Every structure is written in structure tokens, then in C-alpha cells.
Amino acid sequence: MPLLCKECNGRRFPIAFPEQRDALWLCEKCKNFVDIKDEFVREWTEEEIKENKSKLENFQKDVTTEKTPEIKRRSGVN
Ligand SMILES: [Zn+2]
Numbered sequence: 001m002p003l004l005c006k007e008c009n010g011r012r013f014p015i016a017f018p019e020q021r022d023a024l025w026l027c028e029k030c031k032n033f034v035d036i037k038d039e040f041v042r043e044w045t046e047e048e049i050k051e052n053k054s055k056l057e058n059f060q061k062d063v064t065t066e067k068t069p070e071i072k073r074r075s076g077v078n
Contacts, residue, residue, distance in 0.1 A: 002038035005030055 005012055005027040012034070014023040024033040024041055031044040 001025075001036065002034050006038065 002012055002025045004010070008027065008029045010027055010029045012025040012027050015026050015033070016023045022036050024035060025038075026033050026044060028044075031049070033041040033044065035041050
């Protein structure tokens with residue numbers, strides 16, 4: 001399995017696409033996908049990068065909220 005990127009030696013992540021039988025392996029650094037045989041498939045599109053970024057931002061927001069439960073409770077006076 002193409003767990004490591006040939007170009008930067010970074011970790012690749014399997015991304016599943018509904019229209020494809022096998023997952024593609026993404027390198028976030030080189031911004032490209034390879035298939036299970038470690039062959040280049042395509043670039044990581046601008047749209048997908050943006051989508052990924054907004055997901056990450058949402059995740060970070062959630063984490064921050066969870067870390068400050070006291071403030072949340074105080075503001076929510078019954
Ligand atoms: Zn890479």
C-alpha cells in the first residue's frame with residue numbers, strides 16, 4: 001500500500017470516493033493522489049483543498065468550545 005509518498009516521504013491518507021472502487025491515497029504536502037499501486041492519479045483540486053480546510057476549521061472550533069465549559073455554563077443562566 002502506498003502509505004508513504006515517493007516525492008516527500010510523507011504519510012499518505014486513504015480517501016474514499018463513492019464513484020471509485022478503491023480509495024485514493026492523498027499526500028497533503030505534494031497535493032496529489034496515487035492509486036493502490038502507487039501510480040499518480042491526479043492533483044488534489046483547489047475545491048477539495050478548500051473543503052478540507054473548512055472541515056479542519058470547524059473541528060478546531062469544536063475543540064475550543066469543549067475546552068471552555070465554565071464560560072458556557074455561566075452565560076447560560078436559567
Ligand atoms: Zn508528498
